[in-house]
Amino acid sequence: MSTHAVQQTLDDLGTPLVGTTFVVVDLETTGGSPRDCGITEIGAVKVRGGEVIGELQTFVDPGEPIPPFIQTLTGITDAMVRGAPRPAAAVTSFLEFAHGAVLVAHNAGFDIGFLKAACAAHDLTWPRPQVLDTVHLARQVLGREETRNHKLATLAAHFGAETTPDHRALHDARATVDVLHGLIGRLGSQGVTSLEELAALSSRVTPEQRRKRHLADGLPHAPGVYVFTDDAGEPLYVGTSVDIRTRVRSYFTASEQRRRMSEMVRLAAGVTPIVCATTLEAQVRELRLIAQHKPRYNRRSRHPERAWWLKLTDEAFPRISLVRTVGTDDLVWAGPFGSRGQAEEAAAALVEAVPLRQCLQRLSPRRPGTPCALLDMGRCAGPCTGQVPVEDYARTVAEAAAVLAGDSRAGLEVLRERMRRLSTQARYEEAATVRDRMGALVRAASRTQRTTPLVTMPELVAARRTARGGWDLVCVRHGRLAGSTSAPRGADPMPYVEALRLSAEVVAPPTGPGSSALPAETEMVLRWLEEPGTRLVEVDGAWTCPVGGAAAAHEELAPALGWAS
Template sequence: MPSASRGGTVPSHGVQGTLDDLGTPLSEVTFVVVDLETTGGSPADSAITEIGAVKVRGGEPLGEFGTLVDPGGPIPPFITALTGITQAMVTAAPRIEAVLPAFLEFARGAVLVAHNAGFDVSFLKAACAAHGYAWPGFTVIDTVDLARRVLTRDEVPNCKLDTLARFFRTGSAPRHRALADARATVDVLHGLIERLGSFGVHSLEELRGFAKAPTPEQRRKRHLADDVPSAPGVYMFEDARGEVLYVGKSSDLRSRVRSYFTGSETRLRIREMVGLAERVRTIVCATALEAEVRELRLIAEHKPRYNRRSKFPERSLWLKLTVEPFPRLSIVRECRDDGAAYLGPMASRRQAEEARAALHEAVPLRQCTQRLTPRLIAAGRARTCVLAEIGRCGAPCAGRQSADAYAGHAAAVRSIMAGDVRPVVAAAQARIDRLAAELRYEEAAAQRDRLAAFVRAAARSQRLAALARCSQLVGARPAFDGGWELAVVRYGRLAAAGTVPPNAHPRPYLDALVATAETVLPGPGPAGAAGAEEMECVLRWLDSPGARLADVQGEWSCPVHGAERLRGWIEAAYVTPDPEDRGAGRPLR
C-alpha cells in the first residue's frame, strides 16, 4: 500500500463514504410547517384569511409566523362558525400581497410541511401568481400521506388532523385557527418521523420517496391487474371467500386497476383493501354511462365495506302527503303505489324537515301525527295541539274545519309538490323581507335555508318525475372515436346501452338495441323504476354537449312554474351573498 508523505494527501478513492453522504439527515433538515384558513375550498373563488407557520429543526422550534389576512371580500357565515374569524377581525389586517413577501422570507430554504398539503400549497401558489411573486419550488411534505403509510386502521380510524393530534397527544390542540393547527401539525410530524425510523427512513431524500412508494403488500398484489382489459367498465375487488370489498368504474379498466398497486394510491382504507384482495373481477361496458350505472347498482347490491358512497340508497328520505281524510306531511323512507304525493329524495332528515317547514309556512296543514277521522272528531276524542290554540292550524281536530275545507289545503300542497312552487316561494320571501326589515337577520337566514331545502328537493323531484313518466326514451351522444353512444331508458331506468361505429348509419344499431333492451315496469313516485342516483346519471348524460333524442314515448318536460328555474337563484344566495342583505337573500323577480 503506498504511503503518503507528510504534507501530502490521501487519494480520495481509498476513503469509504459515511451514512451522511447518502442524504441530508432528518435531524439537520429545517421544516416550516404551515396552515391556512380560507373563505372556501378553492383558490379560484376563495381567499386566505389567516396564515400560521412554525419553523423547526432537530425537534426544536426556531420561530413562528402568524397573521390574519384581509381576504378582500365577505367571509361566509359557515366559515366564521368553523374558524371563529369574523369580518371585523380581518378589517384592519394586511392584504395577502403585503403578507406574502414576509412568509416567503420566513420559509426560504426550508422544507414546507402541511396537513393535506395540496390545499395549502394551491392557495399559496395562486396568491404568488396573482401578485407577481415567483413560487420558490419548495420541497413539500404532506403529513396526510405519511400518516397513511405509517399508521394502520387499528391505530387511527382516519388521518384527520384532530384524530392524529389525539393519537400523538400533541401539546397544541387543532381548532381551525392557522397557528394552533400548525403547532399541532409539528407534533404530528415529529411523531411520524419517530415511526419512520423503523421503515429505514433517516434522510430527507428517503422521506421524499417514502410517501410515494408502494407498500410491500401493493407490490405483491400487482399480478391481480395482469388480465384486466383496457376498456370501459366496472371492476370489483374480492377477497378469498368471494366477498366484494370494493366496486369502482373507469373508462380504462387496466390503467385504473393498476393504479391501486402504485405509490399514487395513498388512501389508508384502500391500501388495507388491497391487502385483503385476492382477485379483481371486471365487467366490460359499452359506454361510460353503462359503467356508471352498473357501479351504482353493484354498490347498492353488495354494499362493499370499502366503498363510502351510494351504499344505502334505501336510506334516502321522501316527503309524503298522506292519503287520509285529513292528509298531513310525513317523512318516509320509500315511495309506494298508494296514490300519495311524494317530494324528494333527500339525503338527510334535516333537509326533509326544512322542506316540510317551508311547505307548512305556505299552507296551514295540520302538523300533528294522530290519524284523524270524521268519526273520531265527532266523538270528541281527537287531541288538540298548541298550533290549533294559537291559530297556526285550521284545527280540524277540534271540529273548526270541515273535511271539504281541509281538502282545499291538501289540494294546494299536492299542486305545489306536482309543479307549481310559487305559493311556497311567495310565503318564504314575504317572511324573509319582514324579518330583514326588523333587523332579525339570523331568523331571516333560517327562513332562506328552509326555502333552499324545499327548492332543491322540489327541483330534483320534478326532474326525476319527468324522466320517470317516459315509457321509453332513446338518446344518442357523439363518441370520442367519431361514432355514437346509445342509451335506451325506460321509466327512468337504463335498459340498454350500445355504440355505433364511425361512419355507420345509426338506425340499424338503434333498432337492434331497442329490440333487445330490458323490459321495465313503471315504479311508484318520482323515482320511477330506478334509483335517484341512476336517474341523475342518465340526466347528466342527456344534458351533455351533442346529445340528441332519437325517440321519446311519453311527456318529458318540467313544470312552467317548477323549482328548476329557481335553483340558480338559491345557489347564488349562498355563493355570492350581498353584505347589505346579511343573509336575508334578495327578492325574487
C-alpha cells in the same frame, strides 16, 4: 467482519415535526371557481411545536359585488370589504407571513387554487411551498367508524377544537390548527415524527402490493367495470375506468394511497373485467354490482335501496311524513334522502316555509282538539282548533305541494328572508341551520322534479359524440338504463339505434319511486342526459320540469354550498 451501530444524524432522521413551522390558511370567496370568483377574506395561523406564534386576518376587496347568498353564508357584506386591500396587496401580505413555512388547509385544493389564481392575475410569483391537506390526512388516519365524514366541522368536534368553524376565515383556520394537531398526535403514536414521514405516510408500496401485480396481466385496455375478488370468488371491491388494465395496475403502485385499498389488495385473488360500450353503462353496472354484492371495501352506494322520502299524508288535514317507501297512490313526495337526518332537515325547512301542522295524531274536521304552542308562534295553520275548514287548510297543503313538486319560489323566499334576518342580527349559527335545512329540501325537491318525468317515460333514446368521432347511444326506460351501444365514426347511427331498441331490456312501469330502477341510477342517467352535447333521438312521453321549481334554486345554491351542479 464485525459491525457497529451508528447513531443517525438529524439529517438521517428528517425534519422533526416539532420543529416544523406550519401556516394554516383559510379563505372566504365570492364563489367556488378561482377563474370567475374572488377572495373576500384571508385568515392564517402560524404554528410551531404545537404553539401559535402568529396570526393574520384581512378582508379583501374582490372588486365585484358579493352574492347575497354568500353574504348570508359568511356574514361578510359588501360594506365590510369596502376599502379593504385589493387581492394583489392582500395575497402579498399573506405570502410574506407564510414565507418558509409548510402551508396547511382543509380541502387545500380550494384555498391554494384561489391563491395561485390571484398570483397569476397580478403577476405575483407563487413560491411553490409544500402543502398539506388535512382532508387527505384525515382520510388516512380516521376510519368511518370514528367520524361519519371528514368535513371541518365534524373533525373539529371530534378533536375538541376550541374554535367552532363558521365560514369566517380566521375562525376556520384556528379550527384547522386544532384538527392538524389532533392528526399529528394520532400519527405520533404510530411512529410518524418527521415531516418527510408525514409526506410519505401513504406513498409506500408494500411487498404484498408488488406480488399482486400479475392480477392485471391479460386485462383489456378498454372502458368498463373491474371486480376484485377473494379466494372464494366473492367481490371485494368494484370500480370503473376508461382503461381497465391501466387502472387495475395502479393499485400495485405508489399512486394508490388509500390504506383500505392496500388491505384489499392483500386479500385479492383475482380481477374480473366487464367491458362496457359507454361510460354511462360502466357507471350503472358499478352501482348495480355494489348494491347487489355490497363489497366490504366499497364505501359508496353500498345500500342505495335504503332511502327515506318525504310525503304529504292522505287525510283531511295532511302533514309531512318521513317514510321508507312511496307508492303510486301518494300524490306528492320528495327524495330520496340518504339518511333520516337529511330527511328531517328537509321536513323542518318545509314546515318553516309553509305552516303545515306538525302534530302526529289524525285530526277530524268535526272534533276539535287542543292547540299547541306552534299556533301561537304563527308556525302552524291550526286545524286542530276546528276553526280552519278543510278547504282553507287545503290551500296550505297546496303551498307545500308546490315546494315539493311545482313552483317553489314563494316557499324558498320565506327561508331566504329568515336567513337574511338572522344574519342581520348576527345570529350566524341559526342562519347556517336554516341554510342547511333549506339545502336538504332544495336538493330533494330538485331531484324529484327532475327525475319524475324520466321515471314515467316508457322510452327515451339519446346520443352523444365520442372523442373518436362516433356516437355513444343509450336507451332509457322508466328511468332505468335498458341498454347502450356505440356507433363507429363515419357510420350511419340510425341502424345502431334501432338495434339498441330491439335488444334493450324490457322495463315494467313503476309502482313507485325506485321500483323500476334504483333512484341513484335514475339520477346518474339524468346527469348524463343533461350534459352539454347530448342529443335526444327518440322520446316516448313528455320530459318537463316546473318553471320556478327547485331545480333553479339548486343551481343557485350549488356553488355556495359546494354541490355538484
